[in-house]
Amino acid sequence: MRAPVEWSNFQYVSALALLLSLGGAPARAEEGAAVPARTPGAAPIEWLEKTPTGLRAAISRAPAGTVVAWAGAPAGSVLLRGDSADAPEGGDAQGDLDPTITQPPTAETEGGQDRPAASIETPAAPASDSVDPDAFAPPLPPINAALKAALEARARPDFRDPFGPLNRKEREAVAAFYAARDFAPLWSTDGNPNPEVKSAMERLERAGDDGLDLKGFPRRPALAGSDEDLVLADIALSDAVVAYARQASGSRVDPHAISPLIGAKPEVADASIILAIVASAGEDAGAALKGFNPPQKAYEALREKLAELRRERVPAARAPSLPAGPALKGGLRASRAPVIRARLSLDGQNGAAVAKPSRIEAEILANMERWRWMPRDMGDSRIEVNIPDFEVVVIENGRIVQRNRVVVGKEQTPTPIFSNKMQFLIVNPYWNVPQSIIRKEMLPKLGADPSYFRRLGYQVASVGGRLRVRQPPGERNALGRIKFMFPNDYSVYLHDTPSRALFSESKRAYSHGCVRVDDPFRFAETVLGRANGWSEQRVKGLIGGKERYVYLPNPLPVHIEYFTTYVDESGRLQLRDDIYGYSHRVKAALGLDS
Incomplete structure (x- = not known):
């Protein structure tokens, strides 16, 4: 028969202590750690049927009659360390948890009959406002504690952050990510850099390739040394990774601050998502980091043009060398004069050439920044209206299948910038005057x-x-014979116009904000789809005195954009006028207007 249980020899824990000890992160608890004794209370202890593998040896070392807790166990669970006499038949000869106990054991009465033992109880949990969660948690490892202290220190309002120009919310997000993993280092293991470090730092060093600005972040080439060095390097690298990815996804410029008529919203990445992705990417961490930049081919084309422009700049080492000759006196009339003038920019040509690439570079960077405002998934088939280019294109499966000239809003009444989906078109529309x-x-x-x-x-x-x-509908209607509808907050759409002479102008900014389309019935055939039975002639056959609605077989994404620089199909860089001044404002926001 099982030996009687001596209730007075047991250790007791409060339900709150169990919750904190058992439900916490693994890095905060030691397997087989004995729970401190507590005064008996009211909550009964739960019993486990089995001991997790790997804990048996640790439990066997605990004093007999000890309640044992471990990280990762169900909240409120405990283990009982019994004597060797308590071991079940076939159990651990060294004395381990009795795996058959599923309810509190019984104690013998004086009459030899078993009776239920007195309930094992724990004290009622104290009020939540008086609980220190760390009071029941094992101490953090030194490196974790140092990381926690560093993050708490820089959270103070008077702390001057040495890690870089993250804003307050970004710093808080970084700290929360570390807290969720018990402040364990993210970029090193046992003092050695993780595989992600080299790849991520190489990408950070090339942030300028994408027009990003990480000059405020310290360069820490290795994660090694003392705990203090590791802590500083770990946080600095996390900050730099977050800053890169958030800038790459559009955090630097608020589109609405450029103009209230810009409804585009960049999909700025969350700090926790950034760190989780990059810190688990292994040797592909750099590629994962680069992936926070816009994925569109048009963005990549501008990026390549930026690199090409920078390569074409003639460095000082490649400047023309001065031919031998006597000292020049009384003016530049010798054979060396043209070279000297070029070296000193005295003829103005060299200076002008440098200034021109600088202006083009700034324009490219401003347009790359505006690509960060666009949806990451624009749709393989879609409609794009580029305002400065005065053109609308229809794209099917990534290929342009239709181009039309457009008239856009005047400088005083700009066409808004946003994305939505075209759902239907109206033949013979009424014009409800704004x-x-x-x-x-x-x-x-x-x-x-x-x-x-x-x-x-x-x-x-x-x-x-x-x-x-x-x-009413008719030849004189300001919307012409057809308009193309997609819901938006600005009450603008694409439409026909009776004022067709304006399409012959090179600069076509004359409307009140809507987009007038040249050859609108051909455009209608393309968006409706000839394969769906809609030819240009069939759409024209709906012309009359009554509004006729035609729904697209599938809603088609519409993107009204503002790009003053782009790379055309032949690979040439195209420049357009900044008709609304948006590009100038973006350059100013990026510090590129000098």
Whole structure:
């Protein structure tokens, strides 16, 4: 028969202590650690049926009658270290947990009959506001403790951060990531750099290839040395990785600060996601880091042009050497004069050449930055309107299948920048005149000409105390015979126009914000799809006096963009005018306007 249990010899733990000891991260607990004795309370101890493999030896070393906890066990669970006499038949001869215990054991009565033993109870948990979670946790390893102290120190408002120019929220996110892993170093193991370090640092050194600015971050080529060195290097590398990836994904410039009519929103990566991806990528950490830059081919083409432009700059070492000759006096008339003038930029040509590539480089960088605002997945088939290029293209499976000239908004009434999906088109549309046009343009004309609305065929009504004006379908309709609809907050769309002469202009910024499309029925055939039975002639056959709705077989992504520099299909760099001044503002925000 099993030896009687001496309840007075057991150690007791509070339910809160068990929760903290058992539910914590593995780095904070030691396997087989005995839980300190506590005063009995009210919560009964749960019993485990089996001991996890690997803990048996550790448990066997614990004093008899000790309640044992380990990291990773279900919250509120304990192990009982029994005497060798308690070992079940076939159990551990050294005295281990009885794996058959599934409920509190019984104690013999004086009459030889078993009776339920007194309940094992633990004290009620103290109020949450008086609990120090670290009071029940084993101490952190020295390196973890040093990392925790460094992160806590730089969280203070008066701390001058030596690790780099992360903002407060970014620093907090980095600290939270370390806290979730019990402040273990991220980039080293047992004092040796992890495989990700070399690859990640090589990419960080080449941040300028993508126009990113990491000059404020210290260079720490190796993660080795004292705990203090390891801590500083680990945090500095984490900061640099986060800064690179967040800049690469669009954190440097707020599009809405450039203009309230820019609705594009960069998909800025979260610090925890960045660190989790890069720190687990092995020797591909650099590629993983680079992957936070825009994936579009147009961005990569600009990146390559930037590298090409920088290579073409003639370094001082390759400047023309001075031919031998006598000292020049009284002016530059000798044979060496042209070379000397070029070296000193006295003829102005060299200086102008340097200034021109600098301006082009800044323009490329500003456009690369605007690519960070675009959706990462723009769709293999899509519509793109590039405002400075005055053109709309239809792309199918990554290939341009249709180009149309467009008229875009004036400088005073810019076309908004955003992405959405085209869902349907309307043949014979009404034009519901925007209130801004009624107020600024129509009412002054109505004052001078009371027949203005009637003469031009507008329909007017008072709705809710406001004047509403619309133009019915017809040849004179401002939207022409067809308009292409995609929901947006700006009430703009693509449409036809009766003012076709404007398409012959080289610079076509004349609208109130909508985008007027040249050859709109050919455009309609492309977006609807000839394969779906929609030819240009069939769409034109819907022309009449009544609005006709035609839905696209599949909604098509529409991206209204603003790129003043791009690489065309032949590989040539194209430059366009900054008609709204957005590129100038982005360059100023990036410090490129000097």
